[in-house]
Amino acid sequence: DAGITQSPRHKVTETGTPVTLRCHQTENHRYMYWYRQDPGHGLRLIHYSYGVKDTDKGEVSDGYSVSRSKTEDFLLTLESATSSQTSVYFCAISESAPSGRYFFGPGTRLTVL
Amino acid sequence: AQSVTQLGSHVSVSEGALVLLRCNYSSSVPPYLFWYVQYPNQGLQLLLKYTTGATLVKGINGFEAEFKKSETSFHLTKPSAHMSDAAEYFCAVSPSPGSSNTGKLIFGQGTTLQVKP
Numbered sequence: 510d511a512g513i514t515q516s517p518r519h520k521v522t523e524t525g526t527p528v529t530l531r532c533h534q535t536e537n538h539r540y541m542y543w544y545r546q547d548p549g550h551g552l553r554l555i556h557y558s559y560g561v562k563d564t565d566k567g568e569v570s571d572g573y574s575v576s577r578s579k580t581e582d583f584l585l586t587l588e589s590a591t592s593s594q595t596s597v598y599f600c601a602i603s604e605s606a607p608s609g610r611y612f613f614g615p616g617t618r619l620t621v622l
Numbered sequence: 623a624q625s626v627t628q629l630g631s632h633v634s635v636s637e638g639a640l641v642l643l644r645c646n647y648s649s650s651v652p653p654y655l656f657w658y659v660q661y662p663n664q665g666l667q668l669l670l671k672y673t674t675g676a677t678l679v680k681g682i683n684g685f686e687a688e689f690k691k692s693e694t695s696f697h698l699t700k701p702s703a704h705m706s707d708a709a710e711y712f713c714a715v716s717p718s719p720g721s722s723n724t725g726k727l728i729f730g731q732g733t734t735l736q737v738k739p
Contacts, residue, residue, distance in 0.1 A: 540725055549631070551712055551729035552666075559725075567726065599665060603725055611656075611727060613665040 511536050511612035515600050521620045528587040530617050532600030534580075538612075540603040541583040543567075543575065545596040546616075552599060558583055590621045624649045626715050628730035636738050641685075641700040643733050645713030648694065653715040655696040656727065657687055660710045669711075672696065683707070708737045 512535030522528050532541060540559055544552040544567075554567030556575040564575050572594060574586045587594055600614040629644040647653060654673045658666040670681025677689040687698045696713060713730040 542726070544729075549731055551626075551628075551731045552714075552727075553729070554726055557726060601666075601727070610668060610671075613658075613667075615665045 511602065513600060513602055513612055513614045515598075515614040515617050517617060518615065519618045521622065522590050523622050524591055525589050528590050528619065528621075530585040530598055530600075530619070532583040532585070532602075532614060534583075534602045536602060536604070536612070537580060538602040538604045539580075540605075541577065542601040542603075542611075543573075543583065543585045544599045544601065545569065545594075546599060547596050555585065555598075587619075590619075592621050595619060595621045624653060624715055624717065624728050626713050626728055626730035628711075628713050628733050630733055631731060632734045632736065634736040634738060635703045637705055638702050641698070641703045641707065641735065643698040643711050643713075643735065645687075645696045645698065645730060646694055647696065647713075647715045649715065649717075651717075652689075652691055653717055655687075655689060656714040656716070657681065657685070657696075657698050658712045658714060659683075660712065660732075662709075666712065669698070703735075703737045705737050705739065708735055710734050 514533050516531045542557040543555040546552045553569045558564045558577040576584045598617045603611045625648045627646045656671045657669040670679045672679045672689045680686045685700045711733050714727045
């Protein structure tokens with residue numbers, strides 16, 4: 510299995526609070542992605558990164574920001590959490606998009622009350 | 623824009639029966655195609671992928687899928703279902719080289735496979 514971890518694995522927070530999720534990889538892969546998974550929607554791309562300090566928006570980026578200051582870390586921040594952001598968040602990495610293999614982290618279950 | 627449609631959010635089969643999970647995509651050029659499986663409370667695991675070459679792709683756990691360009695389909699099959707196959711399955715596409723989407727995966731809505739004894 511690829512070395513990819515997510516922290517925290519579970520978090521409960523209140524509406525309006527900031528939340529940061531961390532994705533950490535030990536594979537030195539160039540590409541990193543944040544997805545959210547919701548019933549009936551599959552996985553939807555929030556943001557992605559194609560290198561250190563190189564990021565771009567996905568299809569559901571509103572209310573989220575990201576940062577990548579090191580190859581191994583990709584942070585997802587909810588500046589002011591809302592109940593609609595209750596979801597399971599997955600990080601993924603890939604060495605050579607788009608034909609390369611993608612590896613997914615174990616997920617973070619976030620509940621916003 | 624690319625999109626993926628998985629027909630049937632729930633599929634139920636008997637143990638030993640054929641498994642067929644349907645996936646259709648929309649794309650102006652043939653994309654790369656993937657099937658992932660997710661077991662309860664776990665992350666996604668790659669079953670198989672098609673990039674180029676042979677259109678019949680074999681994956682892990684006895685699954686296979688066939689890329690049919692004329693039908694824009696990439697259906698997943700397994701000849702004989704096992705109880706351990708019960709999971710959620712996702713079809714995904716990624717642009718082939720030459721486009722500008724930098725390897726983003728676009729997922730279908732998912733299909734939950736139930737296997738009855």
